[in-house]
Amino acid sequence: MISYAEHTLSNGLRVIAHRDPTSRMAAINLLYRVGARNENPNRTGFAHLFEHLMFRGTHDIPDFDTPVQMASGDNNAFTNNDYTDYYITLPKDNIETALWLEADRMMGLEISAEKLEAEKKVVIEEYKQRYLNQPYGDQWLLLRALCYKVHPYRWATIGLTPDHVRDATLDEVEAFYHRFYLPGNAILSVACDLDPDTVFRLAEKWFGEIKGSSLPSATFDPEPEQTAARREIVVRDVPATAITIAFPTGARLSRNFYLSDVISDLLAGGSSARLYQHLVKERQLFSAINAYITGDLDPGLFVVTGQLHPEIPTQRGEEAIWQELQDLASTMPTDYELEKVKNKFEAETIFGEINVMNKAMNLGFYDLTGDLPLINREVEIFRSISAQEVSTAAAEMFRPERSNTLIYEIGKA
Amino acid sequence: MKRLQPPIMVPRQIDLPVATATKLTNGVRLYHVSTPGQEVLRISFVFAAGSAHQTAPFVASTTLNLLSEGTQNLTAQQIAEKIDFYGSYYDVNIDRDYAVVTFCCLEKFFAPTLQLAEEILLHPTFPEEEIAIYCAKRKQRLAVERSRITTQVRELFSQALFGKDHPYGVSYDESAYDRLSREEIVAFYRNYYTANHCFVACSLSDNPQLLSAVQALASKLPAGGSETPFIFPTPHPTKHLFNPFPNAVQSAIRVGRLLFPRTHPDFIGMQVVATALGGYFGSRLIRNLREERGYTYGVFAGMVNLDHAGYLAIATEVASEATQDTVQQIFLEMERLCNEPLPTEELENVKRVMLSEVLRIIDGPFGIVDVTIENVQNRTDNNYTNRFVETVNLITAEKVQDLAIRYLQPSKFTTVVVGDCDIKPITKR
Numbered sequence: 001m002i003s004y005a006e007h008t009l010s011n012g013l014r015v016i017a018h019r020d021p022t023s024r025m026a027a028i029n030l031l032y033r034v035g036a037r038n039e040n041p042n043r044t045g046f047a048h049l050f051e052h053l054m055f056r057g058t059h060d061i062p063d064f065d066t067p068v069q070m071a072s073g074d075n076n077a078f079t080n081n082d083y084t085d086y087y088i089t090l091p092k093d094n095i096e097t098a099l100w101l102e103a104d105r106m107m108g109l110e111i112s113a114e115k116l117e118a119e120k121k122v123v124i125e126e127y128k129q130r131y132l133n134q135p136y137g138d139q140w141l142l143l144r145a146l147c148y149k150v151h152p153y154r155w156a157t158i159g160l161t162p163d164h165v166r167d168a169t170l171d172e173v174e175a176f177y178h179r180f181y182l183p184g185n186a187i188l189s190v191a192c193d194l195d196p197d198t199v200f201r202l203a204e205k206w207f208g209e210i211k212g213s214s215l216p217s218a219t220f221d222p223e224p225e226q227t228a229a230r231r232e233i234v235v236r237d238v239p240a241t242a243i244t245i246a247f248p249t250g251a252r253l254s255r256n257f258y259l260s261d262v263i264s265d266l267l268a269g270g271s272s273a274r275l276y277q278h279l280v281k282e283r284q285l286f287s288a289i290n291a292y293i294t295g296d297l298d299p300g301l302f303v304v305t306g307q308l309h310p311e312i313p314t315q316r317g318e319e320a321i322w323q324e325l326q327d328l329a330s331t332m333p334t335d336y337e338l339e340k341v342k343n344k345f346e347a348e349t350i351f352g353e354i355n356v357m358n359k360a361m362n363l364g365f366y367d368l369t370g371d372l373p374l375i376n377r378e379v380e381i382f383r384s385i386s387a388q389e390v391s392t393a394a395a396e397m398f399r400p401e402r403s404n405t406l407i408y409e410i411g412k413a
Numbered sequence: 414m415k416r417l418q419p420p421i422m423v424p425r426q427i428d429l430p431v432a433t434a435t436k437l438t439n440g441v442r443l444y445h446v447s448t449p450g451q452e453v454l455r456i457s458f459v460f461a462a463g464s465a466h467q468t469a470p471f472v473a474s475t476t477l478n479l480l481s482e483g484t485q486n487l488t489a490q491q492i493a494e495k496i497d498f499y500g501s502y503y504d505v506n507i508d509r510d511y512a513v514v515t516f517c518c519l520e521k522f523f524a525p526t527l528q529l530a531e532e533i534l535l536h537p538t539f540p541e542e543e544i545a546i547y548c549a550k551r552k553q554r555l556a557v558e559r560s561r562i563t564t565q566v567r568e569l570f571s572q573a574l575f576g577k578d579h580p581y582g583v584s585y586d587e588s589a590y591d592r593l594s595r596e597e598i599v600a601f602y603r604n605y606y607t608a609n610h611c612f613v614a615c616s617l618s619d620n621p622q623l624l625s626a627v628q629a630l631a632s633k634l635p636a637g638g639s640e641t642p643f644i645f646p647t648p649h650p651t652k653h654l655f656n657p658f659p660n661a662v663q664s665a666i667r668v669g670r671l672l673f674p675r676t677h678p679d680f681i682g683m684q685v686v687a688t689a690l691g692g693y694f695g696s697r698l699i700r701n702l703r704e705e706r707g708y709t710y711g712v713f714a715g716m717v718n719l720d721h722a723g724y725l726a727i728a729t730e731v732a733s734e735a736t737q738d739t740v741q742q743i744f745l746e747m748e749r750l751c752n753e754p755l756p757t758e759e760l761e762n763v764k765r766v767m768l769s770e771v772l773r774i775i776d777g778p779f780g781i782v783d784v785t786i787e788n789v790q791n792r793t794d795n796n797y798t799n800r801f802v803e804t805v806n807l808i809t810a811e812k813v814q815d816l817a818i819r820y821l822q823p824s825k826f827t828t829v830v831v832g833d834c835d836i837k838p839i840t841k842r
Contacts, residue, residue, distance in 0.1 A: 022450075023776055023777070024772075024776060025772065025773065025776045060416070063695070065694045065695045066695055066762060067418065069693065069694075069695065069762055069765055069766050069769065070421055070761070070762060070765055071421045071422075071765075072423065072424060072765050072768050072769040072772060073769055074769055074770075074773060089773060090769070091422065091424055091772060093422040094419075094421055094422055096419035097418070097419050097421060100416060100418060100419050103416075104416065117707075118704060118705065118706075118707045119707070120707070121706075121707025121708075121732075122703055122704075122707050122709070122710055123710075124707075125663070125707070125708065125709050125710045125730075125731070125732055126710035128662045128663050128732070129663055129710050129711075129730050130710075132662050133562060133661055133662050133663045133730070134561060135557060135560040135561065206416075237560075238557075238560065239553070239556040239557050239559075239560050240553055240556065240557055269497065270493065270496065270497035271493040271496075271497070272490065272493035272494040272496070272497040272498075273497070277490060277493070280546075280550065281489070281490075281546055284546060284549065287549070287550045287553035287554055287557075288550070288553075288554060307553065307554075307557065309549065309553060310553070336498075339498070340494070340497050340498045341497075343497075343498060343499065343500040344497055344498075344500040345500075346500060347499070347500025347501070347502075347518070347519055347522075348500065350452060350453060350519060351453055351502070351517070354451075354453060354777055354778075354779070355777060356776070
């Protein structure tokens with residue numbers, strides 16, 4: 001359980017405070033409700049590029065990182081399809097340095113043409129390093145395009161192509177900043193050994209004067225229901241055939257999300273799980289296999305992905321995966337097996353509550369979902385899931401006409 | 414409106430608890446960090462059983478990974494089931510010098526997790542069929558790993574620093590997995606998973622029964638095993654190595670040189686030099702290669718510590734067309750550190766970055782165990798970390814420049830590239 005108190009400033013900034021008496025560090029997380037899904041389809045990758053620019057200095061503070069470091073702190077950020085997250089850890093006594101910096105870049109970002117050009121090059125190198133210069137590196141670029149035809153989840157946060165990053169203009173940077181980087185579009189969450197009222201007072205001191213109204217929350221055309229199987233085969237210079245099968249699943253707040261999570265744990269949560277035991281160890285078809293859910297706010301994906309041993313025909317690998325999925329749909333898991341994944345979920349939740357940064361980040365995320373108390377209800381939700389429900393959900397989800405199959409075949413690209 | 418920067422408090426020292434050490438009857442040293450009220454605990458068994466000690470390719474990592482794949486009383490599958498059922502965390506880790514076996518669990522599952530630990534550490538049986546499955550799986554995964562430029566450059570760099578047959582430099586073809594025998598694995602286990610090759614580090618709540626149970630288990634580690642001292646062969650560095658990776662859109666680059674391990678009096682000073690060069694966001698190399706030139710998403714410099722050697726390493730992946738200039742810039746930045754003392758503010762920045770790393774690691778029981786393990790491996794205790802902070806605080810710009818002049822001579826450096834094309838030799842101006 002994480003204890004917390006919440007407060008909303010008059011300019012709309014959400015503030016969540018958690019007291020941890022055991023830590024001497026403070027974790028400050030600032031989440032903006034803007035991610036790749038808010039991008040113009042012709043300028044994908046922009047939210048992430050913008051995140052990089054947030055470190056490029058403001059009118060008053062030309063360099064963001066140095067003051068954090070001088071306060072013995074560390075900071076970073078990430079962007080995903082749903083939101084952008086900035087985080088700082090530093091000694092508790094220096095918490096105001098973090099608030100000063102975050103408040104400053106919420107209102108005074110100053111990006112020159114030169115800085116934009118240099119940062120575009122960095123992001124294009126990141127694109128190459130993570131997505132192009134890796135075996136299977138473009139898996140998620142291909143998979144998103146295969147699974148989504150309408151919803152902006154069809155592109156990855158890095159963007160559809162490096163060209164979109166290259167073409168970004170300074171005017172677009174300005175417009176994006178003024179549209180999304182507002183107190184009413186942000187959540188400040190803090191975990192440290194301070195009482196929540198002190199945190200709220202400090203938030204008011206540093207952020208209270210920033211002007212800005214809340215944004216109406218963006219809605220997106222829902223992805224139409226998939227009615228026919230999709231399949232893409234790519235030939236690449238890779239050392240092993242890789243099979244990925246993805247299925248549409250529920251939104252983050254739906255019961256279906258939790259059912260999918262349990263199913264992914266039954267299939268791949270630890271080395272006792274079904275896919276590893278059956279397909280890697282017993283049948284020795286795959287050298288590695290995994291199943292997971294994306295956990296996006298809007299309806300996301302359930303993904304099974306594995307690399308075949310040499311000499312194993314692709315079709316045999318695919319059939320083996322389908323058999324595992326259908327087994328779950330046709331036969332209820334035993335009470336023991338279900339208990340195991342529930343125990344594991346509970347333990348992982350407790351492990352995740354050791355670190356202040358983890359806690360601050362989670363509080364921000366749950367507030368983003370619109371149901372902050374959910375952070376302490378999830379173990380209970382997991383516990384309430386029955387074997388029958390799991391099988392029904394598996395039967396509903398693992399239908400051939402809702403499958404999206406991506407195959408990497410070995411060959412010269 | 415302009416807002417005033419809040420005052421900064423600089424913690425000038427840390428007070429890392431000294432882990433309580435006990436010597437057990439079989440000679441195993443046990444280091445214990447007490448974490449009252451914490452419902453999660455961790456126990457790590459550290460064996461001097463890293464790959465440098467191995468007698469056959471891949472035997473060290475295979476032995477370690479197969480500890481949990483079948484024991485006297487439990488099959489591999491039963492072990493996996495139990496670990497997952499308790500929601501416990503079992504992890505193994507290996508480097509050139511050490512193999513580490515770690516258990517983390519909720520206190521309520523301590524007793525059954527410790528029973529499993531006993532099976533895994535004391536009674537592994539290394540079944541033939543598990544060895545076969547493991548080797549086939551790892552062979553394939555290694556092939557996948559080696560299709561990345563970062564894996565290739567890491568292996569090539571070790572080879573360039575130490576020599577291709579040196580225990581710290583060698584890497585083996587995947588096919589060596591086909592020749593690994595059960596006898597070699599069993600022999601490696603008997604020789605290295607013994608009391609005289611082991612120490613234990615743990616974080617436990619203040620329930621005294623937990624500590625005595627860990628002590629009881631560690632006391633059961635058998636005596637004996639290999640008594641052959643590890644002879645460290647003289648390294649034979651190579652100036653330059655290149656692996657072609659046709660059509661790669663980035664090159665992986667490593668620049669570095671052998672120096673000394675952490676026991677050397679200049680090690681901490683060289684950590685300061687390395688941090689200034691490329692150890693943080695804002696370092697010379699980040700500003701040059703990322704922020705000004707946009708060649709790379711990241712570049713890092715650091716001192717690497719092994720049991721019998723230490724080296725300075727600079728690592729980056731850059732746009733293929735920027736390969737040549739990147740190497741040139743790395744040497745130019747090293748030259749600048751030799752020619753000009755660090756400005757006061759920059760040195761202060763470097764010091765606080767180094768301090769902040771320590772503060773973050775030791776904020777929590779698991780991090781304290783990590784630091785304790787590292788200190789024990791280096792034959793010191795947690796006072797080392799306190800002294801580290803003091804030493805860093807006291808270092809002067811003159812000292813940093815002296816060290817740079819002494820240790821950053823370009824002629825002593827090794828350069829390794831994996832990518833679409835090689836670099837031309839860097840001409841000394």
